[in-house]
Ligand SMILES: Nc1nc2c(ncn2[C@@H]2O[C@H](COP(=O)(O)OP(=O)(O)OP(=O)(O)O)[C@@H](O)[C@H]2O)c(=O)[nH]1
């Protein structure tokens with residue numbers, strides 16, 4: 522991946538695990554305490570989305586990103602993104618439904634609908650644990666060109 526990708530989502534939605542998967546690293550649980558970079562991937566703590574005071578940290582960090590991923594855990598009934606939130610960022614925003622290995626079809630469909638409402642231009646269904654859907658995402662990231670329309 523040559524572009525800088527930033528991951529945003531609630532605590533425990535699977536951002537760090539997906540970062541590990543995308544970068545070919547060992548999958549191991551590690552609570553994210555602060556914004557960190559793994560190769561070209563910018564991992565953020567869930568609290569930055571959940572806490573209004575910290576949210577501006579995401580906006581500032583997004584300036585170094587070429588693409589943003591909004592992650593939603595399909596099994597999580599809380600949805601922290603607001604309608605049209607993707608428009609706050611000046612780069613394209615792609616939606617990721619995470620944990621599809623333990624979600625029902627209904628939960629996955631609901632997560633897709635909510636990410637569309639948040640303004641995501643394209644949505645991937647993934648499991649960072651089984652690897653389902655991550656190859657499609659990786660291929661997309663490899664080919665991503667911010668000058669081209671996503672869909
Ligand atoms: N079943 C399943 N579990 C997952 C998946 N992705 C992450 N998890 C689990 O969810 C828990 C939280 O994952 P993290 O990747 O640390 O979540 P995070 O979004 O980085 O969380 P914060 O750092 O707190 O913001 C861990 O126990 C992971 O093993 C997935 O695709 N499927």
Ligand SMILES: [Mg+2]
Nearest residue numbers: 536537552553
């Ligand atoms: Mg994390």
